Amino acid sequence: MNDKNKxxxxxxxxxxxxxxxLVAQFRTTQISGSAYTSHxxxxxxxxxxxxxTDERDMLKKEVLNLRLRIDEYENSAxxxxxxxxxxxxxxEKTRMMAGLTAGEGPGVVITLDDSNVPKQPGEDPxxxxxxxxxxxxxxxxxxxxxxxxxxxxxxxxxxxxEVRCVGPTIIVxxxxxxxxxxxxxxxxxxxxxxxLKMRGGIIEYLEVYNIQVSIKKQDKIQMPAYTRPIxxxxxxxxxxxxxx
Amino acid sequence: xIYPLIGLIIGLFIGFISPISIPVKYSSYMSIAIxxxxxxxxxxxxxxxxxxxxxxxxxxxxxxxxxxxxxxTYFGDRLGIPIYLAxxxxxxxxxxxxxxxxxxxxxxxIFPKKDQK
Numbered sequence: 510m511n512d513k514n515k516x517x518x519x520x521x522x523x524x525x526x527x528x529x530x531l532v533a534q535f536r537t538t539q540i541s542g543s544a545y546t547s548h549x550x551x552x553x554x555x556x557x558x559x560x561x562t563d564e565r566d567m568l569k570k571e572v573l574n575l576r577l578r579i580d581e582y583e584n585s586a587x588x589x590x591x592x593x594x595x596x597x598x599x600x601e602k603t604r605m606m607a608g609l610t611a612g613e614g615p616g617v618v619i620t621l622d623d624s625n626v627p628k629q630p631g632e633d634p635x636x637x638x639x640x641x642x643x644x645x646x647x648x649x650x651x652x653x654x655x656x657x658x659x660x661x662x663x664x665x666x667x668x669x670x671e672v673r674c675v676g677p678t679i680i681v682x683x684x685x686x687x688x689x690x691x692x693x694x695x696x697x698x699x700x701x702x703x704x705l706k707m708r709g710g711i712i713e714y715l716e717v718y719n720i721q722v723s724i725k726k727q728d729k730i731q732m733p734a735y736t737r738p739i740x741x742x743x744x745x746x747x748x749x750x751x752x753x
Numbered sequence: 754x755i756y757p758l759i760g761l762i763i764g765l766f767i768g769f770i771s772p773i774s775i776p777v778k779y780s781s782y783m784s785i786a787i788x789x790x791x792x793x794x795x796x797x798x799x800x801x802x803x804x805x806x807x808x809x810x811x812x813x814x815x816x817x818x819x820x821x822x823x824x825x826t827y828f829g830d831r832l833g834i835p836i837y838l839a840x841x842x843x844x845x846x847x848x849x850x851x852x853x854x855x856x857x858x859x860x861x862x863i864f865p866k867k868d869q870k
Contacts, residue, residue, distance in 0.1 A: 516806040520797045521760030523815050527790040528764020529773065534783045536774040631778075 572738050608658060608667040611734040614695040616656070617702055617726050619647060622689035624719035636718050639688055641674040643720070644681075646711050647692055648672065654704030656696040658732045662686045663693075665735040682737055689721075698726035757794060781830075782823045785837050789818040792844040795851035802858030818844075 583600070586593050604610045621644070624637035648666060651659050659666045664682045666672075671680065678685040694701055702724055705712050715722050775783050793815040800806040822840040829836030 515808055516797065516801050516811075517756035519808050519811055520794060520801075521756035523790060523794055523797070523811075524757045524760035525764035525767070527787065527794060528761045528766075529768040529771075530783060530787050530790065532765055532768025533773045533775050534780060534787055537777060537780045537783070 568738075569736065572736065608665045608735045609739075612658065612695070612732045613729055614657070614732070615698050615726075615728050616693060616695040616730045617651075617698050617705075617724055618730065619692040619694070619705065620689055620721075620723045620725075621647070621692070621715070622721040625721065626719045637720070638677075639679070639690060639720055641672045641679050643711075643715060644679060644690060644692070645672050646714075647705070650704050650711050651692070651694040651696070651701055654696065654701050656694040656701060658695045660693045660733055662691055663733045665733055667735045669739075670735075682735070693730050693732065695730055695732050698728075702726055757798065781837065782826050785822040785826050785840055786819045788841060788844045788848075789822040790815065792847050792851075793818055795848050795855065799851040799854045799858075802855055 583597055586597070588594075601610070605612060621639050623639055626637065644661060648659050648661070661672070661681045664670075664684060664686075666681075670682050673680045675685065678687050679690070680686070704710070705724060707713075712722050712724075793811065796814065797806065797811045800811070822837070822844070825840050826837040
């Protein structure tokens with residue numbers, strides 16, 4: 510009897526360990542989720558993507574056309590009087606600031622690419638990839654150094670631009686981007702470069718992770734315009750002095 | 754035969770209340786280890802029914818199986834061959850064999866007369 514008890518107890522002990530392992534494993538699989546996606550579903554999604562991409566391209570063309578028409582109206586209106594001409598100039602300036610018109614000027618071109626150092630097994634690959642945070646920090650640094658316009662892979666950064674990680678890609682202005690990332694900034698090239706290369710600054714930080722960074726000063730950078738439609742559904746203007 | 758069940762329930766309970774979780778990287782090792790542990794448990798129960806249970810053999814078998822399975826998984830990862838399939842196969846087959854023997858043992862316990870006919 511004693512022997513049998515002993516046997517039961519030792520099995521119970523192993524069962525205890527087994528139970529703990531089971532729970533731990535369940536938890537892990539719950540976190541990571543099952544990566545299984547059926548082939549058919551993938552095809553469906555691919556088809557959907559294609560449709561939406563086509564639609565997007567069409568809409569893009571439409572936006573361009575409408576913009577051109579607005580320009581025409583404004584031009585014809587400005588011919589009518591000097592007042593509207595002054596307003597036209599003001600509008601142009603505001604547009605420039607908002608990033609709705611393309612422009613050019615001196616500045617720097619920064620290229621960021623994922624690390625090409627062979628990854629050691631067991632190391633977190635995330636450390637050697639470029640994240641939204643890295644790009645945000647570069648953009649932030651550039652604006653802080655007086656950049657007047659910044660674009661990421663030719664997508665203009667405006668007041669409502671987002672920079673966000675989505676899986677292995679980064680979304681800017683609702684468009685997916687993959688490395689290498691080219692960040693262009695218009696401003697004083699020397700100041701911009703110095704701000705990035707500052708001791709303890711962003712470049713030093715990125716180089717710790719062997720991310721490939723290159724900075725080029727250029728006299729003439731083409732700055733693209735913000736191309737997405739602008740809709741303000743919630744924001745209403747308040748007049749100065751009204752709601753102070 | 755109530756001890757293993759109680760042990761399992763306590764283990765599950767401890768697992769639920771303590772925040773242990775395994776990094777995703779090691780979850781394949783863990784699944785193999787779980788299989789090895791299951792195999793050991795079934796082996797132990799079987800040995801009890803056959804009346805040749807030895808605590809030392811049982812405990813060492815548990816650890817040796819688990820470690821060997823983990824090692825095979827690691828080795829297979831390095832070589833690019835899923836060697837852990839060998840462990841899954843071996844343990845799977847053994848679990849079902851042991852289950853069959855345990856089943857016969859239980860049936861003998863419950864219907865002793867039928868068996869003696």
